[in-house]
Amino acid sequence: MARIIVVTSGKGGVGKTTSSAAIGIGLALKGHKVVLIDFDIGLRNLDLIMGCERRVVYDFVNVIKGEATLNQALIKDKRVSTLSILPASQTRDKDALDKESVGKVLTELGETYDYIICDSPAGIEAGAMMALYYADEAIVTTNPEVSSVRDSDRILGMLASRSRRAELNLEPIKEHLLLTRYSPKRVTEGEMLSVEDVEDILSIPLLGVIPESQAVLKASNAGEPVILDKESDAGQAYQDVVNRLLGDSVDFRFLVAEKKGIFSRMFGG
Amino acid sequence: MANSSIEFKCTSFSLSVLHLKTSVLADVRAILTKKIAQAPDLFNLVPVVVNIEEIAGEVDYLAIKELIQALNFTFVGFTGAIEKEQKLLIRKLGFSFVNSAKKSSTSTGNSEVSKAQSAVKVFPEKTALYSDKVHRGQIRSGQQVYAQGQNLVVIGSVSAGAEVIADGNIHVYGALRGRAIAGAKGHQQAQIYCQNLEAELVSINGNYWLSESMEQHWASPVYIHLNDNELTSSKLI
Ligand SMILES: Nc1ncnc2c1ncn2[C@@H]1O[C@H](COP(=O)(O)OP(=O)(O)O)[C@@H](O)[C@H]1O
Numbered sequence: 001m002a003r004i005i006v007v008t009s010g011k012g013g014v015g016k017t018t019s020s021a022a023i024g025i026g027l028a029l030k031g032h033k034v035v036l037i038d039f040d041i042g043l044r045n046l047d048l049i050m051g052c053e054r055r056v057v058y059d060f061v062n063v064i065k066g067e068a069t070l071n072q073a074l075i076k077d078k079r080v081s082t083l084s085i086l087p088a089s090q091t092r093d094k095d096a097l098d099k100e101s102v103g104k105v106l107t108e109l110g111e112t113y114d115y116i117i118c119d120s121p122a123g124i125e126a127g128a129m130m131a132l133y134y135a136d137e138a139i140v141t142t143n144p145e146v147s148s149v150r151d152s153d154r155i156l157g158m159l160a161s162r163s164r165r166a167e168l169n170l171e172p173i174k175e176h177l178l179l180t181r182y183s184p185k186r187v188t189e190g191e192m193l194s195v196e197d198v199e200d201i202l203s204i205p206l207l208g209v210i211p212e213s214q215a216v217l218k219a220s221n222a223g224e225p226v227i228l229d230k231e232s233d234a235g236q237a238y239q240d241v242v243n244r245l246l247g248d249s250v251d252f253r254f255l256v257a258e259k260k261g262i263f264s265r266m267f268g269g
Numbered sequence: 270m271a272n273s274s275i276e277f278k279c280t281s282f283s284l285s286v287l288h289l290k291t292s293v294l295a296d297v298r299a300i301l302t303k304k305i306a307q308a309p310d311l312f313n314l315v316p317v318v319v320n321i322e323e324i325a326g327e328v329d330y331l332a333i334k335e336l337i338q339a340l341n342f343t344f345v346g347f348t349g350a351i352e353k354e355q356k357l358l359i360r361k362l363g364f365s366f367v368n369s370a371k372k373s374s375t376s377t378g379n380s381e382v383s384k385a386q387s388a389v390k391v392f393p394e395k396t397a398l399y400s401d402k403v404h405r406g407q408i409r410s411g412q413q414v415y416a417q418g419q420n421l422v423v424i425g426s427v428s429a430g431a432e433v434i435a436d437g438n439i440h441v442y443g444a445l446r447g448r449a450i451a452g453a454k455g456h457q458q459a460q461i462y463c464q465n466l467e468a469e470l471v472s473i474n475g476n477y478w479l480s481e482s483m484e485q486h487w488a489s490p491v492y493i494h495l496n497d498n499e500l501t502s503s504k505l506i
């Protein structure tokens with residue numbers, strides 16, 4: 001049985017697409033069959049981050065409308081053979097998806113893939129509801145600030161009430177907290193909520209903490225998910241997340257501000 | 270004739286119940302007199318139902334009633350789990366027998382009073398008329414839970430942006446960060462309990478506080494109640 005994982009948040013721009021790409025490719029590198037689905041119809045972002053935007057011929061909406069088969073629309077990743085991407089359409093609107101057709105597509109994908117990762121659009125409207133409806137697990141992506149935490153809380157309410165699992169009274173969606181763009185320095189300065197603050201408010205298990213990192217922007221521009229940058233802090237933090245998703249217990253890193261070296265202290269860094 | 274001049278409606282009331290454990294009324298009088306001397310305002314003309322289920326042997330109903338009235342309570346009637354014959358006798362004597370909605374529990378209410386005496390116990394049966402609606406798990410932003418005609422017990426926190434409402438009391442076994450409205454349909458004795466008060470709003474019987482009024486007990490375990498129509502918060506532990 002495929003694990004359907006939605007990467008969701010409520011608030012936009014918190015790192016859902018960045019995380020979907022990193023986690024997707026990370027799982028595939030471990031030998032699992034993974035498909036990444038872009039539910040952000042109208043924006044088309046995931047293919048850019050994955051570096052396959054030039055290879056998009058058909059998209060998710062074409063498949064839903066019966067204008068293309070899944071095999072025609074799926075893009076095989078050039079780096080990892082077990083990874084595919086189902087891109088979003090740039091020309092259709094958000095209401096192009098309906099529950100029944102999405103369900104059919106997910107069932108068909110489930111026959112081939114171990115992991116189906118759904119990159120959700122922002123908001124709490126139809127598009128975001130569609131992305132979370134069939135989920136078995138949810139990675140609730142949150143920035144350490146009040147408005148993002150509030151929106152995540154709201155999405156957690158939706159996961160518990162508006163998902164298929166909730167409607168059918170099945171075992172609830174497994175919830176994971178992924179804290180992104182974490183800056184220990186700004187936490188110490190009182191400008192950001194700490195990991196503990198966010199855990200206390202949301203009270204769901206912590207899957208990972210991704211530091212605010214220059215490497216992310218670099219990776220996005222290059223179309224190379226940041227997890228492939230093994231030297232970077234964000235890349236390593238995403239690797240830890242993948243290992244935890246696979247059941248390993250891994251210590252949390254990048255939670256405290258880096259101590260300044262003697263030089264930067266002398267010359268005022 | 271139009272029948273709008275009267276109307277029968279069912280309404281629940283909170284009444285104080287005096288539990289008697291002895292038929293020696295002189296003892297009862299002595300204990301109660303002492304009690305009243307400590308807080309005369311608290312007891313003056315308070316409507317009282319007398320529970321007689323724990324009295325062994327003969328009960329002198331008329332004498333009990335007169336004693337209660339002499340001490341300046343308003344006598345309402347008798348209550349308790351007693352034999353049918355006894356209930357009939359009470360009614361024959363012209364007193365009312367009051368059935369409570371739930372069996373009273375001795376652990377609630379004014380423990381200070383009940384601790385002091387073993388023969389007499391007075392405590393307000395504040396919640397006796399409400400059952401509990403229990404919600405397990407956190408109530409998230411955007412969600413609303415209403416315990417209509419009930420108390421609300423939340424096993425978990427109430428998030429900022431969430432709302433809990435009860436016609437009775439509200440108990441939150443977690444942090445209260447959202448809005449809590451107790452006694453929603455008018456209930457002066459309603460109370461709000463929580464393990465961590467960080468609420469956006471609390472309201473009892475229409476009296477409300479916003480966060481800024483909660484400074485005194487912010488982020489601590491408290492209960493909130495009405496005292497002379499004024500919201501008051503007290504530490505739970
Ligand atoms: N850990 C991080 N450090 C620095 N910038 C980040 C990080 N994660 C995401 N970003 C940046 O934040 C912006 C939004 O990220 P994205 O993944 O598109 O969010 P979403 O899909 O939630 O809208 C992008 O510009 C991305 O480069």
Ligand SMILES: [Mg+2]
Nearest residue numbers: 016017040045
């Ligand atoms: Mg996105």
